[in-house]
Amino acid sequence: TEMELPPRPTLFDFHGVSMTKYFTDNWENIQSFKARPDDILIATYPKAGTTWVSYILDLLYFGETDCRSSVPLQERVPFLEISVPSRPKGKDLADQLPTAPRLIKTHLPVQFVPKSFWEQRSRVVYVARNAKDSAVSYFHFGRMNRVQPEPGDWSCFLQNFMQGKMVFGSWYEHVNTWWDQKQTYSNLHYMFYEDLIEDSGQEISRLCCFLGLSPTAEQRELVQTKVTFDNMKQNKITNFSTVPMMNQSISPFMRKGRVGDWKNHFTVSQNEQFEEDYQNKMKNSALVFRNEI
Ligand code: A3P
Numbered sequence: 001t002e003m004e005l006p007p008r009p010t011l012f013d014f015h016g017v018s019m020t021k022y023f024t025d026n027w028e029n030i031q032s033f034k035a036r037p038d039d040i041l042i043a044t045y046p047k048a049g050t051t052w053v054s055y056i057l058d059l060l061y062f063g064e065t066d067c068r069s070s071v072p073l074q075e076r077v078p079f080l081e082i083s084v085p086s087r088p089k090g091k092d093l094a095d096q097l098p099t100a101p102r103l104i105k106t107h108l109p110v111q112f113v114p115k116s117f118w119e120q121r122s123r124v125v126y127v128a129r130n131a132k133d134s135a136v137s138y139f140h141f142g143r144m145n146r147v148q149p150e151p152g153d154w155s156c157f158l159q160n161f162m163q164g165k166m167v168f169g170s171w172y173e174h175v176n177t178w179w180d181q182k183q184t185y186s187n188l189h190y191m192f193y194e195d196l197i198e199d200s201g202q203e204i205s206r207l208c209c210f211l212g213l214s215p216t217a218e219q220r221e222l223v224q225t226k227v228t229f230d231n232m233k234q235n236k237i238t239n240f241s242t243v244p245m246m247n248q249s250i251s252p253f254m255r256k257g258r259v260g261d262w263k264n265h266f267t268v269s270q271n272e273q274f275e276e277d278y279q280n281k282m283k284n285s286a287l288v289f290r291n292e293i
Contacts, residue, residue, distance in 0.1 A: 005245060006085045008146050017109055017169035022147050026083035030091050033080065035116035038101040040211070041124045042077065045174040046107050046167065047137035048129035049193040051253075052227060055238050056204060057103050057125070059223045060213055073238050077103040080114075084147060084245065107168045110177045121187055123211065128175045129193035130289035131278060132262035135161040135171070137255065139265075144250040158270060162277050172281045179287055194259050194290045200224065229257035260292040 009020035035041075040057060044050045054077040062068060068076070078093035094104050106113065117124070129137075135158060142151030148167060151157045164170030182188040189210040196203045201224060208215060215223070225231065232238040233254035240246055240253040266274065 005146055008148070008150055011149055011165060011167065015112075017112070018165050018167065019169070020147075020149060020167050022084050023081045023107075023167065024083075026081070026089050026091055029089075030081050031114050033091055033094065033114040033116060035114065035120045035122045036102065037120045037122060039117070039120070039122040040101050040103050041113070041117055041122055042103060042105045042127070043110075043113070043124055043178065044105075044107060044127045045129075045134060045171050047134050047141060048127045049196060050105055050107075050127060051238060051240075052193075052196065052232070053125060053127050053191070053207075054103060054105055055232065056207065056223060056227050057211075059226055060204075060208065060211070060215060060219075061101065061103070062099065063219070063222070064226065069237070072236070072240075072242055074240070074243065077105050080104050080106045081108055082147075109169055109174055110181045118185065124185070124188045125207065125210070126178045126182070126188060126190045127193060127196075128178075128190065128287070128289070130259070130262075130291045131161075131171050132266065132274065132291055133193075133259060136262050136265045138166065140251040140255055141253075144247050144253070146245045146247075154265060155270065158266075158274070162274065172278075175287060176282075176285050179285070192289070194293060197257075197259050198293055200227065229254065233257075259290065262291065 006022075009022055011018045011020060014024050042050060042054050042057065044053075051073065055073055058073065058076050062076075075093060076099075078097065079090040080094055082090040094102065097104075138161070139151050139154060139157045142148040142157070152160075160166060161171065164173065168174065178188075179190060182190045189207065191203060191206070204220065204223060207213075226235075233252070236242065238254075241248060246253060
């Protein structure tokens with residue numbers, strides 16, 4: 001029941017980034033995480049398609065065998081920095097993962113990633129999604145997920161998004177500093193949600209190329225079928241229906257899965273203000289995002 005659930009957190013400044021206690025309480029342990037050379041870190045700003053790419057990688061490596069079929073994705077691919085009272089800590093789940101490679105999820109800004117990942121030269125898959133759809137998806141996620149601060153109303157949330165007053169900080173800084181990291185760290189594959197929507201087969205091929213995988217035609221077919229939006233929405237493994245902190249009657253975790261849903265949320269004047277601010281914040285960025293397809 002509601003009573004037993006931990007309270008919604010508040011944002012505070014953590015080394016220059018907005019964070020909450022649920023992602024900073026276990027900080028020393030997270031920072032001393034012992035990465036392995038074959039670990040694969042899936043890194044994103046929240047709502048960029050983390051779950052989608054996590055399931056793609058999980059299926060490419062391990063398939064869907066009987067003994068795994070009851071293990072939800074959040075246990076197969078632990079969320080490194082999560083630390084919610086009376087729930088297993090992500091760092092401990094990651095430590096205990098029996099698989100090789102270990103697939104590990106993070107939303108940390110690049111400067112907060114435990115050093116051992118870089119030292120061990122672990123592979124990293126970063127997924128980015130356009131700012132407007134990320135903001136919309138994050139808003140609905142805040143409504144349904146008590147691990148998030150109260151999102152407030154949409155216009156207030158959008159102002160906060162533009163100011164980086166979000167858990168894990170500024171979208172603008174996140175996507176750009178991770179892009180910078182790719183320029184010096186060659187084991188990083190940077191991909192886009194919009195490309196996955198447009199041609200998931202091609203993006204899966206690129207992932208396989210980066211990871212050195214050569215799945216058979218049947219394996220590929222299985223992965224492609226399993227990871228469609230509709231199938232992942234129906235699948236208890238991937239739809240987070242077992243997570244008590246989420247109230248899916250407010251908004252389902254697998255919500256829309258489209259490019260351009262921002263058009264159903266932004267008013268004309270919100271869009272103008274957002275665009276102007278965006279150009280300003282992104283003027284030195286090499287990144288080009290698509291807001292529609
Ligand atoms: P929407 O809220 O726009 O629907 P994350 O996993 O990083 O939290 O991202 C969640 C977003 O990815 C949600 O976006 C969700 O619907 C979308 N998503 C998850 N699986 C998907 C899939 N197979 N195809 C398309 N979108 C997917």
